[in-house]
Amino acid sequence: MKVVIFAGGYGSRLSEETTLRPKPMVEIGGRPIIWHIMKIYSHYGFNDFVVLAGYKADYIKDYFINYAMINSDFTVDLATGEFKWLRRALEPWRVTVLDTGLNTMTGGRLRRARDVIGDRRFLLTYGDGVSDTDIAATIELHERDANWITLTAVSQPGRYGALGLSDDGTRVHAFREKRIGDGGLINGGFFVCEPDVFDLIEGDDTVWEEGPMERALHMGKVGSHWHQGFWQSMDSLRDKMVLEKAWESGNAPWKLWDPTPG
Numbered sequence: 050m051k052v053v054i055f056a057g058g059y060g061s062r063l064s065e066e067t068t069l070r071p072k073p074m075v076e077i078g079g080r081p082i083i084w085h086i087m088k089i090y091s092h093y094g095f096n097d098f099v100v101l102a103g104y105k106a107d108y109i110k111d112y113f114i115n116y117a118m119i120n121s122d123f124t125v126d127l128a129t130g131e132f133k134w135l136r137r138a139l140e141p142w143r144v145t146v147l148d149t150g151l152n153t154m155t156g157g158r159l160r161r162a163r164d165v166i167g168d169r170r171f172l173l174t175y176g177d178g179v180s181d182t183d184i185a186a187t188i189e190l191h192e193r194d195a196n197w198i199t200l201t202a203v204s205q206p207g208r209y210g211a212l213g214l215s216d217d218g219t220r221v222h223a224f225r226e227k228r229i230g231d232g233g234l235i236n237g238g239f240f241v242c243e244p245d246v247f248d249l250i251e252g253d254d255t256v257w258e259e260g261p262m263e264r265a266l267h268m269g270k271v272g273s274h275w276h277q278g279f280w281q282s283m284d285s286l287r288d289k290m291v292l293e294k295a296w297e298s299g300n301a302p303w304k305l306w307d308p309t310p311g
Contacts, residue, residue: 050169050170050171051097051167051172053099054101054175055176057071058072058104066289070105070108073100074105074109075289077289078296078297082176082292085304087140089303089306091141091306092306098142098144100113100146100147101147101149101159103149110146117139120138122135122137123135123137153253154257155256156250156259157250157252157255159246159247160255168244171244172188173240174238174239175238177282177284178281179303180201180276180280180281180303181278182237182274187274191241196243197242197246197265197270198242198270199240199241199274200273200274201240201273201276202234204280234273239274281295
């Protein structure tokens with residue numbers, strides 16, 4: 050299955066960082082947050098990524114084109130041009146970076162990737178959030194309930210829109226705006242999707258979280274995996290500091306993979 054990552058927004062609420070780089074490239078522990086997200090999926094055996102870029106797309110392209118150079122040690126003889134790798138950091142990743150437009154909405158970005166994703170099930174997430182969610186369990190539930198979309202429901206107070214779930218937490222029956230003092234569950238992303246969802250997207254102005262998901266909801270095709278563990282988006286400088294502190298402690302909950310050499 051391909052893993053599709055939304056990575057094209059402006060990240061205006063993190064402008065201290067995003068005036069220089071796109072939000073998925075803001076670093077946690079010296080690595081872009083998109084790297085952390087990809088490591089989570091790779092832990093579960095998913096290594097084929099489609100990055101939906103937009104704002105500062107060239108920054109993302111340069112990172113992956115030069116990934117080995119950035120993360121490895123080498124010796125180069127400037128007189129002869131002779132080059133030797135001393136320690137080469139590799140990942141088993143295949144990465145497709147698509148420039149999906151500067152002002153395209155999330156649904157439109159996904160629609161532009163239809164030919165690359167193909168006519169098969171895919172995974173989808175945002176380029177600014179990490180979690181220790183069980184992706185394999187989400188896929189299992191998705192298959193069992195024959196959903197078109199299965200999202201990961203998480204607990205998060207504050208500014209996000211809340212979900213109405215069935216008693217067993219496996220089906221979504223309502224989306225609604227967050228109310229003051231409402232401690233309900235929210236959409237944490239980490240979706241599993243069927244290719245049927247492409248037909249729910251009208252064009253570049255379509256917001257994934259509105260039209261397509263609402264239509265699938267009314268068709269009874271949206272399920273949820275209720276994750277009660279760690280989840281954190283990086284929506285502000287404060288959020289970044291929370292993630293940095295967790296990483297520096299050596300106990301980052303989303304770090305499911307083995308240590309990276311060097």
